[in-house]
Amino acid sequence: MIDKTKSHYEVIVIGAGVAGIYQIKLLADLGVDATVLDAAGDLGGTWYWNRYPGARFDSESYTYGFSFSRELLNEWHWKERFSSQPENLRYLNYVADKFDLRKYMQFNCKVDAMRFDEANDRWRLNIADGRELTCRFVIMAVGLLSIPTPPRFKGMDKFKGRSFHTFYWPHEPVAMAGQKVAVIGTGATGIQVIGEIADKVGDLTVFQRRPNWSAPLNNGPISVAEMADIRSRYDEIFATCSRTPGGFEHEPDRRGFYEVSREERQALWDRLYETPGFAIWLRNFREIFTDEKANAEFSEYIADRIRRRVKNPAVAEKLIPRDHGFGVQRVPMETHYFEAFNRDNVNLVDITETPIVEVTETGLRTTKRAYDFDIIVYATGFDAITGAFRSHRHPGHRRRKVTGLVERWSIDLSRHAGAWVPEFFHALGTAERLRLDELSAWHRDRRQLVHQVTSVHERAWLHPRRTYAGGRTTLGRPC
Numbered sequence: 001m002i003d004k005t006k007s008h009y010e011v012i013v014i015g016a017g018v019a020g021i022y023q024i025k026l027l028a029d030l031g032v033d034a035t036v037l038d039a040a041g042d043l044g045g046t047w048y049w050n051r052y053p054g055a056r057f058d059s060e061s062y063t064y065g066f067s068f069s070r071e072l073l074n075e076w077h078w079k080e081r082f083s084s085q086p087e088n089l090r091y092l093n094y095v096a097d098k099f100d101l102r103k104y105m106q107f108n109c110k111v112d113a114m115r116f117d118e119a120n121d122r123w124r125l126n127i128a129d130g131r132e133l134t135c136r137f138v139i140m141a142v143g144l145l146s147i148p149t150p151p152r153f154k155g156m157d158k159f160k161g162r163s164f165h166t167f168y169w170p171h172e173p174v175a176m177a178g179q180k181v182a183v184i185g186t187g188a189t190g191i192q193v194i195g196e197i198a199d200k201v202g203d204l205t206v207f208q209r210r211p212n213w214s215a216p217l218n219n220g221p222i223s224v225a226e227m228a229d230i231r232s233r234y235d236e237i238f239a240t241c242s243r244t245p246g247g248f249e250h251e252p253d254r255r256g257f258y259e260v261s262r263e264e265r266q267a268l269w270d271r272l273y274e275t276p277g278f279a280i281w282l283r284n285f286r287e288i289f290t291d292e293k294a295n296a297e298f299s300e301y302i303a304d305r306i307r308r309r310v311k312n313p314a315v316a317e318k319l320i321p322r323d324h325g326f327g328v329q330r331v332p333m334e335t336h337y338f339e340a341f342n343r344d345n346v347n348l349v350d351i352t353e354t355p356i357v358e359v360t361e362t363g364l365r366t367t368k369r370a371y372d373f374d375i376i377v378y379a380t381g382f383d384a385i386t387g388a389f390r391s392h393r394h395p396g397h398r399r400r401k402v403t404g405l406v407e408r409w410s411i412d413l414s415r416h417a418g419a420w421v422p423e424f425f426h427a428l429g430t431a432e433r434l435r436l437d438e439l440s441a442w443h444r445d446r447r448q449l450v451h452q453v454t455s456v457h458e459r460a461w462l463h464p465r466r467t468y469a470g471g472r473t474t475l476g477r478p479c
């Protein structure tokens with residue numbers, strides 16, 4: 001049981017998702033006096049919040065789990081190749097319980113603001129429950145998709161039915177049978193929801209602003225025998241993941257795009273289209289990402305696949321992106337998504353042609369007509385990457401000439417990629433190992449934490465992190 005009267009820690013970790021759980025495991029092993037704070041009612045981060053139908057991995061489940069404990073790897077059976085939200089949350093709870101980590105965690109504790117108290121050399125954190133906590137180090141494990149972006153339609157508060165952003169999907173089951181449902185948004189989340197609910201609702205109307213390239217997830221169960229095989233190959237699997245740019249199990253085809261015939265390219269794509277996960281994206285020819293002609297040929301291949309799957313040619317054309325090629329942005333993976341549009345109870349509305357004007361008491365109205373709904377689902381995504389950092393006040397660190405995070409990150413994302421604020425770490429990708437090493441080093445010798453990150457480091461980090469999973473990210477824009 002956490003002692004809520006305790007107000008000072010050596011380290012405070014903000015966020016109890018995958019990253020925060022791992023941070024507190026390391027800190028507990030080191031014997032550091034630490035706590036984890038999360039705005040949520042329980043642990044799990046992404047997998048606590050996103051409970052919408054269809055929410056699941058597009059990473060192979062067994063590549064997503066923690067690798068730090070052989071015992072854990074041997075115990076856990078991933079039941080599906082791409083495991084769903086309930087199972088993922090069960091897994092994270094299992095880990096926390098197995099390593100007795102809950103005792104370090106405090107929930108319903110949103111950090112509203114933090115500032116560095118220079119006189120006393122410590123961070124001061126204001127928690128939404130009114131407490132002020134202090135610590136020497138802050139580790140931000142606040143997530144890159146943890147601040148949802150609901151749309152701002154006129155009249156949203158007037159709707160008499162049920163409506164929610166997918167991030168806030170209710171914990172109790174939502175009865176959808178026979179209901180008239182709207183899904184607004186066809187990004188990664190919308191694509192998952194639509195594929196999952198199309199055959200379970202009365203009527204489904206999909207409001208699309210911009211189609212995304214998408215390809216089959218090809219999910220399936222993992223048998224006991226397959227799981228035993230995976231366990232025997234974990235070292236090899238993790239070695240592959242650490243070699244690949246995105247940390248996935250897929251490596252590109254090393255042949256040159258133009259070195260093989262068009263028929264050979266098509267044969268590879270036919271195989272990849274049937275292969276589970278991001279294979280279609282990441283096992284492809286490297287020129288897909290670098291050569292416009294190669295990308296155009298492959299995009300046309302995927303467009304044809306969409307045309308073959310969607311019976312109504314006009315609808316098929318609307319589902320094919322025109323403003324970007326396949327794979328230059330994160331590719332949402334789908335299950336029966338395109339087939340959903342063959343159903344009589346599913347309609348597609350292109351809101352570039354007929355924009356949504358307002359939400360009404362009974363549904364919503366576009367420039368063309370009014371629609372009645374029982375449920376409106378806002379699948380409108382996230383303020384990706386920087387959102388969680390901007391959701392609390394952080395005025396910076398004056399003595400060390402560090403300006404506020406918001407201020408610096410408003411300039412560009414490069415600052416976000418570096419762990420340049422003294423006594424302030426964030427668990428977000430590239431610099432992660434560096435920071436943890438430093439923290440361990442600091443703990444060995446408490447005077448050792450000297451961290452000079454120069455603009456050269458920032459530039460070095462900027463390059464690979466300029467885009468969010470390949471697509472350009474604009475601060476504050478839904479992703």
Ligand SMILES: Cc1cc2nc3c(=O)[nH]c(=O)nc-3n(C[C@H](O)[C@H](O)[C@H](O)COP(=O)(O)OP(=O)(O)OC[C@H]3O[C@@H](n4cnc5c(N)ncnc54)[C@H](O)[C@@H]3O)c2cc1C
Pocket residue numbers: 014015016017018019020037038039040044045046047048050055056057058059064109110111112141142143144145146388391392427
């Ligand atoms: C639907 C979906 C599917 C995904 N699938 C994959 C996948 O297959 N593979 C993959 O690699 N990634 C996937 N991701 C990305 C996913 O976010 C990461 O894999 C991972 O869960 C991030 O973990 P995290 O601990 O860094 O952050 P999160 O899980 O986002 O946790 C951050 C926590 O910080 C808390 N927090 C934020 N700000 C504050 C504050 N001011 N005060 C207190 N608490 C705060 C939040 O409440 C949250 O619980 C997916 C994301 C989504 C939304």
